[in-house]
Structures are given as C-alpha cells and as structure tokens.
Amino acid sequence: MKIEMICTGEEVLSGQIVDTNAAWAANALMDHGIEMQQRITVGDRLDDLVSVFQERSHHADIILVNGGLGPTSDDMSSQAMALAKEVPLIENAIWRRRMEDWFTRNGREMPPSNLKQAMLPESAVMVDNPVGTACGFRVKLNRAWLFFTPGVPFEFKQMVNEQFIPFVKSLADSHIEVAVHKLLTIGNGESVLANRLENLTLPGGMTLGYRSFMPYIEIKLFARGDDVIEQLPETVSLVKQVLGDCVVAENLDSLAGVIHQQLLAQGASLSIAESCTGGMIASNLVALAGSSAYLHQGLVTYSNESKVKVLGVDPATLDDHGAVSIATVEEMAKGVRNILDSDYALATSGIAGPDGGSEQKPVGTVAIALATKSGVYSQMLKFPARSRELVRSLSTAVALDMLRRELLQQPVIVDYGSYHRFPK
Amino acid sequence: MKIEMICTGEEVLSGQIVDTNAAWAANALMDHGIEMQQRITVGDRLDDLVSVFQERSHHADIILVNGGLGPTSDDMSSQAMALAKEVPLIENAIWRRRMEDWFTRNGREMPPSNLKQAMLPESAVMVDNPVGTACGFRVKLNRAWLFFTPGVPFEFKQMVNEQFIPFVKSLADSHIEVAVHKLLTIGNGESVLANRLENLTLPGGMTLGYRSFMPYIEIKLFARGDDVIEQLPETVSLVKQVLGDCVVAENLDSLAGVIHQQLLAQGASLSIAESCTGGMIASNLVALAGSSAYLHQGLVTYSNESKVKVLGVDPATLDDHGAVSIATVEEMAKGVRNILDSDYALATSGIAGPDGGSEQKPVGTVAIALATKSGVYSQMLKFPARSRELVRSLSTAVALDMLRRELLQQPVIVDYGSYHRFPK
Numbered sequence: 141m142k143i144e145m146i147c148t149g150e151e152v153l154s155g156q157i158v159d160t161n162a163a164w165a166a167n168a169l170m171d172h173g174i175e176m177q178q179r180i181t182v183g184d185r186l187d188d189l190v191s192v193f194q195e196r197s198h199h200a201d202i203i204l205v206n207g208g209l210g211p212t213s214d215d216m217s218s219q220a221m222a223l224a225k226e227v228p229l230i231e232n233a234i235w236r237r238r239m240e241d242w243f244t245r246n247g248r249e250m251p252p253s254n255l256k257q258a259m260l261p262e263s264a265v266m267v268d269n270p271v272g273t274a275c276g277f278r279v280k281l282n283r284a285w286l287f288f289t290p291g292v293p294f295e296f297k298q299m300v301n302e303q304f305i306p307f308v309k310s311l312a313d314s315h316i317e318v319a320v321h322k323l324l325t326i327g328n329g330e331s332v333l334a335n336r337l338e339n340l341t342l343p344g345g346m347t348l349g350y351r352s353f354m355p356y357i358e359i360k361l362f363a364r365g366d367d368v369i370e371q372l373p374e375t376v377s378l379v380k381q382v383l384g385d386c387v388v389a390e391n392l393d394s395l396a397g398v399i400h401q402q403l404l405a406q407g408a409s410l411s412i413a414e415s416c417t418g419g420m421i422a423s424n425l426v427a428l429a430g431s432s433a434y435l436h437q438g439l440v441t442y443s444n445e446s447k448v449k450v451l452g453v454d455p456a457t458l459d460d461h462g463a464v465s466i467a468t469v470e471e472m473a474k475g476v477r478n479i480l481d482s483d484y485a486l487a488t489s490g491i492a493g494p495d496g497g498s499e500q501k502p503v504g505t506v507a508i509a510l511a512t513k514s515g516v517y518s519q520m521l522k523f524p525a526r527s528r529e530l531v532r533s534l535s536t537a538v539a540l541d542m543l544r545r546e547l548l549q550q551p552v553i554v555d556y557g558s559y560h561r562f563p564k
Numbered sequence: 565m566k567i568e569m570i571c572t573g574e575e576v577l578s579g580q581i582v583d584t585n586a587a588w589a590a591n592a593l594m595d596h597g598i599e600m601q602q603r604i605t606v607g608d609r610l611d612d613l614v615s616v617f618q619e620r621s622h623h624a625d626i627i628l629v630n631g632g633l634g635p636t637s638d639d640m641s642s643q644a645m646a647l648a649k650e651v652p653l654i655e656n657a658i659w660r661r662r663m664e665d666w667f668t669r670n671g672r673e674m675p676p677s678n679l680k681q682a683m684l685p686e687s688a689v690m691v692d693n694p695v696g697t698a699c700g701f702r703v704k705l706n707r708a709w710l711f712f713t714p715g716v717p718f719e720f721k722q723m724v725n726e727q728f729i730p731f732v733k734s735l736a737d738s739h740i741e742v743a744v745h746k747l748l749t750i751g752n753g754e755s756v757l758a759n760r761l762e763n764l765t766l767p768g769g770m771t772l773g774y775r776s777f778m779p780y781i782e783i784k785l786f787a788r789g790d791d792v793i794e795q796l797p798e799t800v801s802l803v804k805q806v807l808g809d810c811v812v813a814e815n816l817d818s819l820a821g822v823i824h825q826q827l828l829a830q831g832a833s834l835s836i837a838e839s840c841t842g843g844m845i846a847s848n849l850v851a852l853a854g855s856s857a858y859l860h861q862g863l864v865t866y867s868n869e870s871k872v873k874v875l876g877v878d879p880a881t882l883d884d885h886g887a888v889s890i891a892t893v894e895e896m897a898k899g900v901r902n903i904l905d906s907d908y909a910l911a912t913s914g915i916a917g918p919d920g921g922s923e924q925k926p927v928g929t930v931a932i933a934l935a936t937k938s939g940v941y942s943q944m945l946k947f948p949a950r951s952r953e954l955v956r957s958l959s960t961a962v963a964l965d966m967l968r969r970e971l972l973q974q975p976v977i978v979d980y981g982s983y984h985r986f987p988k
Contacts, residue, residue: 153600155590157776158582162605166579176577178612181586181603188602352581412864418850419843422864426842429918429952437870440836440846440862442855445904450861450874480869494853528853 141312143169144200145179146192148207148217149291153183161206161296168297170349172305173318173364184208189220197224197282202308204300207291209274211253217288218277222261225281229259232266235275242273267303271295276303285311319369321376323359324389326537327556330357336382343371355533356394359383385554388541395540396424402547403434408483410543412438413451413476415463416490416506420536436480441472451475464489466507466518473511473518484546485511486539492531505562506535510542510552517542517552520562534559565736567593568624569603570616572631572641573715577607585630585720592721594773596729597742597788608632613644621648621706626732628724631715633698635677641712642701646685649705653683656690659699666697691727695719700727709735743793745800747783748813750961751980754781760806767795779957780818783807809978812965819964820848826971827858832907834967836862837875837900839887840914840930844960860904865896875899888913890931890942897935897942908970909935910963916955929986930959934966934976941966941976944986958983 145162152159159181166176180196182188189208196203208217222229236258243250260266260277267276267287274290276299287307289299325333330350337348337359345368349360361379363372380387389398403410412422412435422438425431439450444463447453452475453468461467469489477485490506497503504525509518519542523534538559545552555561569586576583583605590600604620606612613632620627632641646653660682667674684690684701691700691711698714700723711731713723749757754774761772761783769792773784785803787796804811813822827834836846836859846862849855863874868887871877876899877892885891893913901909914930921927928949933942947958962983969976979985 151774151776153590153603154594154773155587155775158584158587160582163579163582166577170578177607178616179577179605181605183601192602349578351579352575411870414843416850419838419846419862419864420850422843422866423847426840426864426866426916426956427952429916432866432920435864435866437866437874438843438864439874440843440850440859440864442846442850442859442861443904446835446861449903450863479873480867492850492853496856529851532850 142200143202145204147181150183171320184214190224193224197284200284203286205288209290227262319363321361325386327386355537386556400428411436411476411482411485413472413487416492417488436482469507469509473509477511492528522560566624567626569628571605574607595744608638614648617648621708624708627710629712633714651686743787745785749810751810779961810980824852835860835900835906835909837896837911840916841912893931893933894940897933901935916952946984
C-alpha cells in the first residue's frame with residue numbers, strides 16, 4: 141500500500157515555519173509499522189493544489205493532506221479538492237451546527253467567514269475534529285483516498301492518532317499488529333550503535349530504527365505480528381545487554397521525565413548549581429508541570445565570585461584547581477545542597493567554547509558532581525566540541541543520568557561509550 | 565521562473581530528523597526575492613529518485629536537490645540523475661584529487677568508498693564544496709537545471725549562499741537587486757500586525773513578509789530594484805512608527821543578541837533571579853559565546869525558601885503579597901543584584917501553568933522586575949496561557965526587553981499590544 145503526504149501552506153513552503161507536522165506524522169505512522177513513500181509541499185495557489193491532488197491520486201492509495209482548512213482566504217484545500225474531483229462544494233449541516241454550538245459555548249457569535257469551514261466537496265466523508273473548528277474529511281479520487289487534516293499541530297495530531305491511523309489500518313491488506321519499544325541512549329553516534337547491534341540476529345518480522353535528536357539517539361524495535369510481538373521483551377533485554385549503560389530511558393522522550401517521576405514518587409528534593417550548562421538542567425525540569433514540588437532552586441553561578449558568595453566554594457579551591465575541576469564542582473554541589481538541605485544536588489562546570497580551552501582542559505571539558513545527604517559523586521569528561529549547544533546538552537544529559545542512576549539505586553558513574561573520562 | 569526543491573533521504577521522509585535545510589533554503593532565497601514553488605521529499609529508493617527527477621524536469625526551470633551525495637550505499641542522487649538522463653557516471657579527476665588532498669591533510673588514507681563521491685553524471689558541471697567531501701554539481705534535463713547539494717547543513721548552507729543563489733540570479737530574466745530589512749517584534753499576533761500595517765501604502769516593488777518563531781514575529785520588508793531600495797530606510801521608519809514599541813530588534817535573530825552586544829560594549833554586569841521562567845533568561849544569554857564576561861549569575865529560586873535564603877526576600881512580603889507579586893519580584897531583583905553588586909538584575913515570578921492559577925492571578929500571570937544601581941522597575945502582566953512553554957518564553961522576552969530598553973536609555977515599561985498589564 142502506497143502512502144504519501146501533501147503539506148499545504150505558503151508559510152511551510154517558504155520556510156516561515158519549519159514543518160514539524162510532517163516529521164511528527166511520519167514518526168507516528170512508523171510506530172505502527174506504516175511507511176510513508178513521498179511528501180510534497182505546496183503553497184496556497186489554487187491551481188497548484190488542484191494539479192497536485194489530481195496527479196498524485198493516480199500514484200498513491202492514501203494521501204494525508206495537511207493544512208488549508210481554516211476560515212481565511214488562503215485556506216483552499218476543500219475548494220481545490222472539489223475542483224480536482226469536478227464536484228460542487230456542499231454545506232455539511234452537522235458541522236455547521238457543531239461550529240455554531242462551539243461559538244455559543246464560548247459566548248461569541250460565529251463570524252460569517254467560518255461558514256466556509258462547513259463546505260465540503262460532494263461525496264466527502266466527514267472526519268471529526270473534537271478540538272477545533274476545522275472539519276476533517278476524506279474523498280476518493282482515482283486510485284487514492286485523500287484524507288484532509290487541519291494545520292494546527294494540536295488538532296492535527298489528535299486527528300492522525302484517532303482517525304487517520306485507524307483508517308489506514310482498516311484499508312491495509314492484512315491486519316498485522318505492530319508493537320514498538322523505544323530505548324533512549326546517550327554517549328554514542330548512530331553508526332557506533334548500529335555497528336554494535338549489527339551482529340545481533342533479530343527474529344524475522346522484527347526491525348530496528350534510529351532517530352537522532354540532540355543529545356539522544358533513540359532506538360526503536362518494531363515487531364510485526366503476534367508471534368513476533370511475543371518475542372519483543374526478550375529481544376529488548378538482549379539489545380539492552382549489548383548497549384549497556386548508554387540506555388537511559390525506555391518508552392520516554394527525555395531523561396528529565398524519568399527524574400521527574402522518581403523525585404515525585406520518592407518525595408525527594410533537588411537543588412542545582414550550573415556553570416557551563418547555564419540553566420539547561422533546571423530548564424529541562426521546569427518544563428515539566430509539577431516540578432515545583434521538588435525543585436528547590438537552580439543556581440547558575442557563572443562567575444567565580446558567585447560560586448564563592450552564593451555557594452560557599454572556597455576561593456583557595458578555585459585558585460588551586462581552577463573553576464573547571466573535580467574539586468570545585470564537588471564544592472558547588474555540596475554548597476547548593478546545603479542552602480536548603482535538599483536531598484540531592486547537581487553541579488556542572490566546564491568549557492562550552494568556542495573559546496576558553498587550553499591544552500590540558502580543551503573545549504568540551506566538563507566537571508559534573510552529584511551530592512546526596514551521605515556523600516558526593518563526581519567525574520570530569522571530554523565531550524565532542526562541535527558546538528556550544530552540543531557541549532551544554534551532553535553535559536546536561538550526563539548530569540541528569542547521574543541523578544537518575546542514584547534514584548534507581550544503580551552505580552552513579554559509568555562508561556557511556558564515546559565520552560572520554562579524565563583520570564580523577 | 566519556476567523553482568522547486570527535492571529533498572532526499574529516508575531520515576527526512578520518515579521524520580527521524582526534521583527537515584530544517586528546506587525551511588532554511590526557502591528563507592534564504594526569499595531574502596533575495598526568489599520564491600520557491602513546490603518541494604518534494606523522497607526516500608532513498610533509486611526508482612523513486614529517477615522518476616521524480618524526470619517528472620519534475622518537465623515542470624520547473626531550476627530544481628534544488630538536497631542530500632544523497634555521501635559515500636554510503638544509501639547515497640544515490642548522482643546515480644539516479646545519470647539514470648534519469650540516460651548517461652553514464654564518469655569520474656571527475658579534479659574532485660578525486662581534491663578528496664585525496666583533503667584526506668592527506670587530515671593524516672588519513674582515503675577509504676575506497678569515498679571514490680564514489682567523484683562519480684558525476686556525464687555532462688554535469690561540477691559545483692565546488694570547499695568544506696566537505698561531497699561534490700556538488702548541476703545537470704540540465706529537459707526544461708530544468710537540477711542543482712545537487714550535500715545534506716550536511718553546514719556544507720549545504722555555504723553552497724546555497726555562494727553558488728546556488730548566484731546561479732539562480734544569473735538565469736533570472738532580469739537582474740533586479742533585492743534588499744531586505746527585518747524587524748523583530750513581540751506582543752502581537754501575525755494577524756494583528758498585518759491589520760495595523762494594512763493601511764500603509766508601500767512603494768511599488770516593496771512587499772511585506774512575516775515569519776513566526778516563538779516568542780517573536782519577524783516582519784520582513786523586501787525592496788526590488790535600485791529605485792525602490794533607495795526608499796527602504798524611509799519605509800522602515802514608517803513601519804516602525806506604526807508598530808511602536810513592539811519592535812525589539814532590527815536585522816537580528818533574537819533579543820538576547822542586542823543585550824549581549826550592549827552589555828559587552830558598556831562593560832556592565834548582570835545577575836538574574838528567575839522563578840517561572842526557570843533559567844530560560846540565563847540560558848538565552850549563556851547560549852552566546854562570551855557571555856561569561858558580563859553574566860555574574862542566574863539563580864532559579866523556585867521555592868519560597870530559596871527566595872528567602874538565597875535572595876534575602878522578606879518572608880513577610882511572601883506572606884502578605886504572595887510569590888507572584890510586584891513586591892516579591894522587586895525584592896528578588898534587588899536581592900540578586902546585591903549579592904555581587906551587579907550593574908543590572910532581572911527577576912521573574914509567575915504562574916506558567918497548567919495548574920496553580922486562581923481567579924485573581926490566572927495561569928499566565930507573571931511579575932517582572934529590573935533592578936539597577938539607582939532603582940527598580942516592575943510590572944505584572946497576563947500572557948496568553950496556551951502552554952507552559954509559551955508563558956515562559958513570553959516572560960523571558962519581556963524581561964530581556966526591559967533590560968534592552970534601559971541599556972538604550974529608553975523608557976523601561978511600555979505597552980506591547982496584546983499583553984494585559986495589571987494595575988500596580
């Protein structure tokens with residue numbers, strides 16, 4: 141079965157916004173074992189839309205169309221589809237009532253421009269959008285079902301998950317169940333991970349996929365068919381054995397999520413003192429609703445004066461060992477933990493670059509410490525220094541992983557693979 | 565002239581990576597007044613590549629092809645182009661020597677797999693890539709010039725700027741100069757800005773464009789032709805007059821950039837105390853190399869205890885006014901400035917949501933203060949509360965803008981438009 145996507149909208153084509161819907165949809169489909177064949181991005185020109193709908197309808201079985209269902213003059217997906225199929229636009233009474241109710245509930249009168257959103261090509265099958273005024277629909281033209289979805293990411297995602305994917309499955313030749321297990325890793329590039337997993341013989345019907353988003357590489361194990369799905373847990377544990385400590389989360393999108401869960405569950409508190417990471421560790425946690433329950437404070441003590449005055453680092457330590465050192469970062473962690481007697485504290489100090497490196501401590505050198513009520517763990521690592529952003533995000537990941545391992549009662553300091561650890 | 569783009573690569577199609585090259589290229593072309601008509605994304609399947617090259621070559625004048633020029637087996641753009649044109653692949657001696665030199669300079673032997681990167685379709689015109697081993701080239705097929713570029717963003721951007729855009733201009737019917745002026749705004753949605761600028765009569769040959777990237781809307785003024793370019797400064801100042809205080813930067817990508825320049829130039833220092841923004845203000849500045857010269861510290865004092873203990877906020881203030889209040893945020897700003905006697909200090913405290921709001925202080929309520937050596941400015945605003953991320957990034961933008969205005973000796977507190985300000 142051939143599946144394609146057509147993304148509409150001048151702002152997507154012209155790069156005013158990056159098309160995250162397309163990447164998200166391809167990923168969501170892949171999680172169900174469904175592959176996309178091609179994607180076309182077109183602007184808001186009626187002729188272009190009509191011709192691309194007609195042309196692709198001869199080649200694909202299902203076409204996911206995104207955008208152009210709004211009330212303004214540059215929203216023309218419905219009109220273009222009617223022209224492509226040479227049928228009139230007809231008002232959908234159900235959707236019109238739905239919109240009127242929606243506006244009434246929100247205490248507003250429906251502007252006449254919204255009426256347009258109830259006009260669907262004749263023969264279109266309405267697709268419900270419970271979270272917006274843009275009506276989804278699907279139309280058969282030539283070989284293809286064209287499935288129209290709203291551009292607003294929130295509405296789009298819900299419609300894809302709840303309506304589009306079940307629709308694709310209902311059309312698929314055979315109803316094969318697909319299960320996915322995701323492993324989040326840090327510390328190795330995609331090619332290194334692929335090499336290590338190369339010699340693993342996977343059961344037939346099971347495949348591996350990779351997705352890279354800084355600072356993580358996500359490994360996905362796809363199992364197709366009930367027999368294969370049964371073998372998934374065993375294969376997952378085999379893969380985890382091969383990869384070892386670089387696996388930092390399962391079926392989760394970030395390390396911060398694991399820590400958030402654990403700190404809430406354990407009722408423990410956290411303080412953070414950051415230098416080179418510059419607030420990124422705190423920001424990762426503050427992004428999660430409810431983090432105020434455990435996060436006492438996150439201090440970016442960027443200057444030496446601030447390390448001394450706010451955290452109580454001994455000026456002699458800074459003089460003898462430098463700001464980027466095991467000794468300093470341990471005092472930072474202990475100092476920030478002490479202020480409010482938090483259960484845990486993390487601290488980082490390093491050289492994010494592009495300047496500030498030396499032969500002994502090149503750009504990418506970062507010291508990281510975790511203080512608990514009973515002691516302190518620390519390590520100094522050399523990260524790849526391709527960019528300031530990369531050094532900061534890798535340091536953040538390792539710091540969070542040290543805390544994660546402590547919370548799960550695992551050894552705190554481990555080898556991830558490609559990060560070089562300085563001798564203590 | 566019709567220009568299209570073909571993006572190749574399974575990882576782009578399947579959403580393993582978001583296609584930022586495409587958006588970047590469309591934007592870069594737009595800055596030269598060149599519009600893209602359509603974009604197609606295809607995976608690494610030889611048949612698909614050949615047929616899309618052939619099919620589009622009848623419709624477009626220039627096709628920018630991105631990706632598939634590497635040394636591995638799934639890099640097949642060159643081979644696909646040769647098949648599409650029905651010509652053989654021929655080794656390009658210049659490029660082979662270039663690669664061998666490159667490897668020699670880096671003290672390595674060239675792996676045989678790299679030889680593939682010197683194999684170009686017969687009749688291809690080589691396009692230089694001074695920063696990588698992937699050779700660019702262009703080939704004429706039917707109506708179109710297909711212009712092949714590497715997928716690595718760094719190499720791609722250089723080739724587009726230095727080779728592709730001049731090539732497009734050389735083919736353009738007339739050589740019209742294009743100038744662009746960009747205004748970064750906060751505080752108003754795109755439709756509000758568009759409404760306000762609607763009644764402005766622009767000189768013929770001048771157009772407006774919008775780009776939205778949280779928390780900013782960027783307005784671009786394009787001028788085509790020398791006569792029109794001459795009128796650009798006058799029009800820019802007219803537009804700025806209409807938009808007023810919501811313009812926060814010109815020809816820059818972020819507010820942090822302006823502050824970075826100004827603090828460095830004035831030799832002034834900064835401390836930050838953040839609550840709801842959770843380190844985002846500090847992170848924005850730490851992202852810029854050299855920020856350690858002025859950033860003393862950025863303290864995320866998330867808990868009340870931390871506000872009292874670290875910043876010296878009076879517990880009575882917290883009791884009487886609450887953490888989200890003008891009184892508290894002013895004491896936070898003064899407190900964090902005092903620690904190291906910094907020239908300036910910023911502080912935020914607010915309700916990022918989704919929980920924690922009340923009738924009096926709903927989600928999206930944020931108090932912001934700027935302390936200087938001579939006093940404190942503060943305001944409490946109600947931001948749109950669509951997401952935690954949005955509230956945090958709008959608060960960060962307003963805090964940075966207060967400092968920017970102070971550094972430029974402008975009134976610190978102004979109306980941006982759609983943010984509601986609480987009476988003090």
